[in-house]
Amino acid sequence: MAKQSIVPFGPQHPVLPEPVHLDLVLEDEVVVKAVPSIGFVHRGLEKLVETKDFKEYVYIAERVCGICSFGHGMGYCQSVEHILGVEVPRRADYLRTIWMEMSRIHSHLLWLGLLADAMGFESLFMQSWRLREKILDMFDATTGGRIIFSVNCIGGVLKDMDNGMLRRLVETLDSIERDLRPLADTFLQDYTVGTRLIGLGVLKGEDATLAGAVGPMLRASGVGYDARQLGYAAYNDLDFAPVTAQEGDSYARCQVRIQEIYQSIRLIRQAADKIPNGPISVPVKGNPNGEYFQRIEQPRGEAVYYVKGSGGKFIDRFRLRTPTTSNIPPMLDMLKGCQLADVPLLILTIDPCISCTER
Amino acid sequence: MAKLAKSPWLLHYDGSSCNGCDIEVLACTTPVYDIERFGIINTGDPFQADILLITGGINHQSEAVVKQIYSQMPDPKVVVAVGICACTGGVFKDCYNIKGGVDTVIPVDVYVPGCAARPQAIIDGVVKALEILQQKREAFLARRA
Numbered sequence: 133m134a135k136q137s138i139v140p141f142g143p144q145h146p147v148l149p150e151p152v153h154l155d156l157v158l159e160d161e162v163v164v165k166a167v168p169s170i171g172f173v174h175r176g177l178e179k180l181v182e183t184k185d186f187k188e189y190v191y192i193a194e195r196v197c198g199i200c201s202f203g204h205g206m207g208y209c210q211s212v213e214h215i216l217g218v219e220v221p222r223r224a225d226y227l228r229t230i231w232m233e234m235s236r237i238h239s240h241l242l243w244l245g246l247l248a249d250a251m252g253f254e255s256l257f258m259q260s261w262r263l264r265e266k267i268l269d270m271f272d273a274t275t276g277g278r279i280i281f282s283v284n285c286i287g288g289v290l291k292d293m294d295n296g297m298l299r300r301l302v303e304t305l306d307s308i309e310r311d312l313r314p315l316a317d318t319f320l321q322d323y324t325v326g327t328r329l330i331g332l333g334v335l336k337g338e339d340a341t342l343a344g345a346v347g348p349m350l351r352a353s354g355v356g357y358d359a360r361q362l363g364y365a366a367y368n369d370l371d372f373a374p375v376t377a378q379e380g381d382s383y384a385r386c387q388v389r390i391q392e393i394y395q396s397i398r399l400i401r402q403a404a405d406k407i408p409n410g411p412i413s414v415p416v417k418g419n420p421n422g423e424y425f426q427r428i429e430q431p432r433g434e435a436v437y438y439v440k441g442s443g444g445k446f447i448d449r450f451r452l453r454t455p456t457t458s459n460i461p462p463m464l465d466m467l468k469g470c471q472l473a474d475v476p477l478l479i480l481t482i483d484p485c486i487s488c489t490e491r
Numbered sequence: 492m493a494k495l496a497k498s499p500w501l502l503h504y505d506g507s508s509c510n511g512c513d514i515e516v517l518a519c520t521t522p523v524y525d526i527e528r529f530g531i532i533n534t535g536d537p538f539q540a541d542i543l544l545i546t547g548g549i550n551h552q553s554e555a556v557v558k559q560i561y562s563q564m565p566d567p568k569v570v571v572a573v574g575i576c577a578c579t580g581g582v583f584k585d586c587y588n589i590k591g592g593v594d595t596v597i598p599v600d601v602y603v604p605g606c607a608a609r610p611q612a613i614i615d616g617v618v619k620a621l622e623i624l625q626q627k628r629e630a631f632l633a634r635r636a
């Protein structure tokens with residue numbers, strides 16, 4: 133048996149924009165075990181519900197993570213609305229769906245860029261992020277923010293889109309779809325990219341389910357599970373099917389995410405067609421008393437929100453299970469037996485969001 | 492700026508941010524904002540960096556890491572706190588695990604407020620940091636002479 137050595141990875145590492153630390157146990161160049169240690173961005177947000185008004189807490193919930201901020205706000209609001217028995221206007225549901233799908237496009241493009249960067253393919257990184265700016269411009273135009281939008285409130289949303297804006301959104305999406313084609317071809321057909329992705333970090337469907345993988349990670353292993361099919365917000369009116377791939381390797385994960393960008397574009401088009409007129413929010417009276425459990429599909433996978441209130445202004449407990457938390461165990465399985473040089477790329481393929489995980 | 496002796500290199504670390512400011516820092520280096528036109532390159536190595544961009548407040552675990560990175564950077568160096576979290580703690584100020592802004596552990600030269608700080612504001616902050624870097628460099632050379 134070769135001698136074992138331990139290589140520390142992180143917390144400050146060029147590949148990851150966020151700090152995470154792994155101790156990699158190596159035998160020559162092969163990883164035999166990876167031991168994670170986390171907590172570098174733990175802030176203790178869940179505890180803040182005890183000192184912030186439940187309506188104010190929406191803003192904190194959005195700041196759990198800057199990439200899926202819209203989804204976190206929406207998940208929290210939906211849970212509280214269910215406890216209060218508030219019926220959100222249909223138009224607000226549609227607007228939430230549109231913003232949610234825009235977040236997905238933005239998040240997946242961001243990930244594609246980071247993946248290219250991890251492979252050292254600089255121009256592809258720049259191109260992906262250039263494309264992403266278009267969707268950020270639309271966020272800026274519709275909500276006033278590029279990253280943190282603060283458009284969710286208990287009882288609906290705070291901002292509306294008029295018909296001109298919806299048309300502009302659909303036109304922007306057309307141009308994104310056009311520009312994404314050559315990028316997608318590079319990711320999926322380029323020989324060099326293929327050598328870094330194909331057959332790497334294989335996770336079989338059964339193992340993925342057992343280890344608790346969620347989101348694109350699970351769907352790339354051939355399991356067609358997508359929490360959007362539960363039909364929250366306006367998803368029950370829209371027509372879509374989960375995107376899956378069979379191989380379960382890094383290439384499949386890349387493929388699933390690219391297809392999901394196209395899927396999101398189609399979903400927004402459908403929603404922009406069907407969106408009904410009407411108010412965008414309803415007044416909310418009273419304080420939450422009871423508990424509720426909400427699941428939504430974030431760009432990285434299924435997130436679970438749990439809210440418990442006992443009739444006061446402050447909520448007793450807010451719990452959030454983020455997709456990355458459940459994707460870490462399958463990632464550790466994946467890392468076993470891989471080459472040291474592939475570690476950064478494999479960590480990236482789960483699309484880790486550390487600030488979500490540690491809150 | 493004209494007197495800039497060399498192209499400064501930039502190091503980015505996430506104190507305990509929500510990620511929002513991090514991706515804006517990265518967005519600064521990509522085509523639309525393109526911080527590289529000032530000769531700035533994003534590096535991952537503290538030993539070669541001149542400007543340290545920190546996003547997010549400082550928590551009890553990242554404190555030691557931030558101090559270490561700061562001490563590894565060669566003199567003269569400047570620190571830019573990006574986002575309101577990094578300036579004061581922001582919305583997370585009341586959290587039990589947050590010590591406060593970056594200036595509670597290392598000296599900060601430029602504060603860029605905003606939640607999330609916009610790329611334009613970040614670039615402005617970095618350009619201000621370049622001036623401070625130049626002053627520090629002159630003072631450093633004068634002290635050595």
Ligand code: SF4
Nearest residue numbers: 508509511574576606
């Ligand atoms: S300032 Fe706002 S966007 Fe930036 S890290 Fe803090 S909470 Fe996130």
